[in-house]
Amino acid sequence: xxxxxxxxxxxxxxxxxxxxxxxxxxxxxxxxxxxxxxxxxxxxxxxxxxxxxxxxxxxxxxxxxxxxxxxxxxxxxxxxxxxxxxxxxxxxxxxxxxxxxxxxxxxxxxxxxxxxxxxxxxxxxxxxxxxxxxxxxxxxxxxxxxxxxxxxxxxxxxxxxxxxxxxxxxxxxxxxxxxxxxxxxxxxxxxxxxxxxxxxxxxxxxxxxxxxxxxxxxxxxxxxxxxxxxxxxxxxxxxxxxxxxxxxxxxxxxxxxxxxxxxxxxxxxxxxxxxxxxxxxxxxxxxxxxxxxxxxxxxxxxxxxxxxxxxxxxxxxxxxxxxxxxxxxxxxxxxxxxxxxxxxxxxxxxxxxxxxxxxxxxxxxxxxxxxxxxxxxxxxxxxxxxxxxxxxxxxxxxxxxxxxxx
Amino acid sequence: xxxxxxxxxxxxxxxxxxxxxxxxxxxxxxxxxxxxxxxxxxxxxxxxxxxxxxxxxxxxxxxxxxxxxxxxxxxxxxxxxxxxxxxxxxxxxxxxxxxxxxxxxxxxxxxxxxxxxxxx
Numbered sequence: 001x002x003x004x005x006x007x008x009x010x011x012x013x014x015x016x017x018x019x020x021x022x023x024x025x026x027x028x029x030x031x032x033x034x035x036x037x038x039x040x041x042x043x044x045x046x047x048x049x050x051x052x053x054x055x056x057x058x059x060x061x062x063x064x065x066x067x068x069x070x071x072x073x074x075x076x077x078x079x080x081x082x083x084x085x086x087x088x089x090x091x092x093x094x095x096x097x098x099x100x101x102x103x104x105x106x107x108x109x110x111x112x113x114x115x116x117x118x119x120x121x122x123x124x125x126x127x128x129x130x131x132x133x134x135x136x137x138x139x140x141x142x143x144x145x146x147x148x149x150x151x152x153x154x155x156x157x158x159x160x161x162x163x164x165x166x167x168x169x170x171x172x173x174x175x176x177x178x179x180x181x182x183x184x185x186x187x188x189x190x191x192x193x194x195x196x197x198x199x200x201x202x203x204x205x206x207x208x209x210x211x212x213x214x215x216x217x218x219x220x221x222x223x224x225x226x227x228x229x230x231x232x233x234x235x236x237x238x239x240x241x242x243x244x245x246x247x248x249x250x251x252x253x254x255x256x257x258x259x260x261x262x263x264x265x266x267x268x269x270x271x272x273x274x275x276x277x278x279x280x281x282x283x284x285x286x287x288x289x290x291x292x293x294x295x296x297x298x299x300x301x302x303x304x305x306x307x308x309x310x311x312x313x314x315x316x317x318x319x320x321x322x323x324x325x326x327x328x329x330x331x332x333x334x335x336x337x338x339x340x341x342x343x344x345x346x347x348x349x350x351x352x353x354x355x356x357x358x359x360x361x362x363x364x365x366x367x368x369x370x371x372x373x374x375x376x377x378x379x380x381x382x383x384x385x386x387x388x389x390x391x392x393x394x395x396x397x398x399x400x401x402x403x404x405x406x
Numbered sequence: 407x408x409x410x411x412x413x414x415x416x417x418x419x420x421x422x423x424x425x426x427x428x429x430x431x432x433x434x435x436x437x438x439x440x441x442x443x444x445x446x447x448x449x450x451x452x453x454x455x456x457x458x459x460x461x462x463x464x465x466x467x468x469x470x471x472x473x474x475x476x477x478x479x480x481x482x483x484x485x486x487x488x489x490x491x492x493x494x495x496x497x498x499x500x501x502x503x504x505x506x507x508x509x510x511x512x513x514x515x516x517x518x519x520x521x522x523x524x525x526x
Contacts, residue, residue, distance in 0.1 A: 108495045211499045
């Protein structure tokens with residue numbers, strides 16, 4: 001068994017998720033009612049038996065550090081396991097990390113003591129369920145210097161992704177970051193092979209290539225610089241294709257924009273979501289506050305103007321109370337209150353949001369601790385919503401954390 | 407005439423290297439620790455750095471990381487009494503590693519080789 005140290009890049013600013021990333025790094029953005037985005041990557045590690053994990057943080061790392069401290073103390077220190085947040089320490093450079101490769105290079109000393117055989121590099125920004133052991137097995141079988149996880153995605157998304165070209169043996173021939181006209185998958189002209197930002201490296205070759213990259217004036221990015229340079233220099237660079245037993249592409253989402261975040265969230269309230277949270281063989285761990293169970297109250301006769309607390313096609317987290325209001329196709333996070341005659345539809349309410357009597361919300365994301373006043377409507381008149389909130393091109397309204405009327 | 411920056415905390419060693427390498431036809435700058443070395447590089451970048459590791463204030467490995475981090479293409483030779491530093495990942499960032507010896511032939515040969523490679 002090869003020794004593996006896992007490094008999770010969790011410094012992403014997530015600018016296109018603004019204002020959800022106003023006060024937190026992208027990996028710390030809440031998702032699915034009780035999780036944060038990074039929980040999916042960390043759960044993959046734990047479920048893959050990888051328990052030597054450093055989380056490299058950078059911008060706005062407070063809520064991320066707190067979450068990991070509270071929720072990820074599940075590994076055993078006595079057995080030498082750890083999930084440790086490493087803030088940018090400026091040991092080598094006095095700048096922020098210049099790119100993903102620089103983030104690893106600046107923390108190279110973390111690998112010194114253990115000197116693992118392999119280093120697994122992950123992004124804390126993505127939502128998927130993957131057994132990294134399969135990829136490590138593939139890496140060793142191919143005798144690769146580095147293996148990059150790849151997944152089939154729609155060709156239209158190429159400008160958001162790193163696109164990989166492979167030969168029949170899945171050795172990487174080309175690696176282009178965000179191309180306009182991408183190389184498509186053989187026999188599937190509408191699909192591309194996208195990099196998942198997941199890399200298995202032989203430790204020694206990684207250190208050497210990172211040093212070479214550090215000396216060059218590049219963007220110090222794995223996708224833009226290190227991997228293409230390795231392909232060009234003849235290193236053994238392979239792609240591990242993330243598919244199920246039938247060869248179908250597995251679920252993987254970079255919820256990098258408000259729209260993508262909204263769509264991935266709404267998938268969860270469908271009858272058979274693409275992302276299954278109910279698989280007991282692959283539990284998604286997170287921090288669970290000691291909240292009481294969710295509750296719906298009031299069951300009066302609505303025909304005579306009575307109040308009725310109801311929820312349809314929704315996820316409802318602990319501590320939430322739907323008190324005489326109506327919730328449809330929504331994600332209701334911990335300790336949310338939906339008061340009488342209020343209506344919440346096709347929306348995501350994060351922790352501790354209060355929707356006051358008669359307020360109506362649709363196609364919206366309401367960030368934590370916000371209070372929607374009595375009778376207010378959100379998502380019905382976008383020209384009005386723009387005055388108080390962020391409205392995306394596709395018409396999703398985002399209410400910033402802690403909103404309330406003065 | 408190429409300029410070498412010699413970084414060593416031991417005064418007699420600095421003097422020895424200065425004399426021997428000046429005789430080889432190099433211009434010599436001196437620094438007593440990593441921090442002085444970085445200041446010297448910032449002020450007047452040399453053509454090559456000969457870097458001791460165990461020094462007070464800032465050791466050679468930390469200085470090496472910072473030299474690399476600035477993307478400056480200055481060749482660095484680690485010149486240490488301890489070959490065990492070869493296991494340190496950051497030491498791999500040096501262009502060469504010479505274990506200290508009273509005979510400076512190897513150091514001189516490697517300086518020449520790196521400067522020639524730089525000119526090509």
